Amino acid sequence: MQNADRVHSEWQQRDVGDTLLLHHETGLQVLAIDAGRSLTLDCGWYFVLESDGPDRSRLVARWRSPSGPLNVAFALLFDLPHFAMERKMRLGIKRRAEHASLAATP
Numbered sequence: 001m002q003n004a005d006r007v008h009s010e011w012q013q014r015d016v017g018d019t020l021l022l023h024h025e026t027g028l029q030v031l032a033i034d035a036g037r038s039l040t041l042d043c044g045w046y047f048v049l050e051s052d053g054p055d056r057s058r059l060v061a062r063w064r065s066p067s068g069p070l071n072v073a074f075a076l077l078f079d080l081p082h083f084a085m086e087r088k089m090r091l092g093i094k095r096r097a098e099h100a101s102l103a104a105t106p
Contacts, residue, residue, distance in 0.1 A: 005096060014030055014033055014035075014039070015030065015033070016030055016031065016032060016033060017029065017030065018030045020041060028041040028042055028043050028045065029041065029042040030042075036049070037049055044063060044064030044065070045061070045062070045063055045064075046061070046062045046063075046064075047059065047060070047061050047062075048060045059090060059093060059094075061086055061090065063079075063082065063086075065078070065079055
């Protein structure tokens with residue numbers, strides 16, 4: 001999967017039930033959406049933008065892992081790599097958002 005370095009207008013409209021492609025063959029179903037505010041996916045992944053001042057926002061991402069005895073195995077095999085991937089993803093989003101903000105400043 002490649003990162004986008006610009007806003008793609010054709011990717012901006014999402015509806016409940018749509019599949020958000022993570023790969024050309026598979027993706028995650030959109031369970032709930034509040035345009036410009038939050039996105040909930042069927043795997044328990046939730047994203048929300050929170051205002052952090054007049055010209056700032058904070059992206060919060062949450063992941064729900066299974067409970068019970070499989071939780072330890074899940075944490076070791078999935079949560080640790082997922083944390084690393086998500087951290088890199090958020091840093092990339094931050095870098096591109098700040099670059100776009102600086103480019104738009106007169």
